[in-house]
Amino acid sequence: MIIFGTRGITTTPQRGDFHCPSCAGKQHYALKRVRRFFTLYFIPLIPLDKLGEYVECLSCKDTYKPGVLDYDPAHNALALEAEYHRAVKSVMIHMLLADGVVDDAEVKTAANIYRSVAGREIDESTLRDEIDAAQSSAEDLGATLRALQGGLNNEGKELALKAAFYVAMADGETQPQEQTLLAEVGANLGMSEAHIHGVISSLQSPVN
Structure with missing residues (x-):
């Protein structure tokens, strides 16, 4: 064969x-x-x-x-945003929108997760503006992530998937639709099923 x-x-x-x-x-x-x-x-x-x-x-x-x-720091005051930070924000926002409702507590949680995972600050009002923009534009997360596929290394892909997982677990458990979205996030980033499973399993494992 x-x-x-x-x-x-x-x-x-x-x-x-x-x-x-x-x-x-x-x-x-x-x-x-x-x-x-x-x-x-x-x-x-x-x-x-x-x-x-x-x-x-x-x-x-x-x-x-x-x-x-x-990039010339002397003539450009704004640093280029790392590609995986864009991916992290995109997956977090779509995970928040999965149930159709985003309250202030969820926005606060997402801002904390972004700070923890990406190592950067994002204020809640800015995050809320990005959520509103994604909601009104009906952004296709799959297309966004596939476009980033060639610009992310494995660390960046895992970071984005971790951020999605933490948002999904904010209420203590992941719902079936959230589990499906997690798998889609990994697949659209070009990760294999084994890679996706390995990352999620490591996050679910209890810390000794």
């Missing part, structure tokens, strides 16, 4: 130094390129379409669009 398919392969065509917005200083970076390959017996043979590329800071592990290499 002939076994064929496709899978994404990540290569590192470029390395160097850049100004990392998160570290606020000069750090080593690796430019990562993700390309889909045709596989035969699980061996990648033919390069197909490019899924994306991103710059990874080798110090803090944040990932950015390649344009960050042109």
Whole structure:
């Protein structure tokens, strides 16, 4: 039986130094390129379409669009937002909207989770504005995450999934629709079922 398919392969065509917005200083970076390959017996043979590329800071592990290499702190006061922070906010907001109602307590919880998971502050009024914008625009979370797939490393993908899990568990348990959404978040980020299960299992395991 002939076994064929496709899978994404990540290569590192470029390395160097850049100004990392998160570290606020000069750090080593690796430019990562993700390309889909045709596989035969699980061996990648033919390069197909490019899924994306991103710059990874080798110090803090944040990932950015390649344009960050042109970042000049002297002429640009606003740091580029790390791609996985965008993913974290997107999954948190959609998890909050899963039951159709978002109260002040949930917004406060989400802000605390973002601070804990992403290591950044977000005030509740800003988060509420982003929730309202997502609600009115009917943003497609799947499309948003698939667009980020080629710009996130494994740490970023796991971070986004963890944030979704913590929001789902804010009331003490996950509902069936929330469990489905968690699986969809991981899948749309390009994570395998085993990877998704491993991350969620580690979060459910009691701490000794």
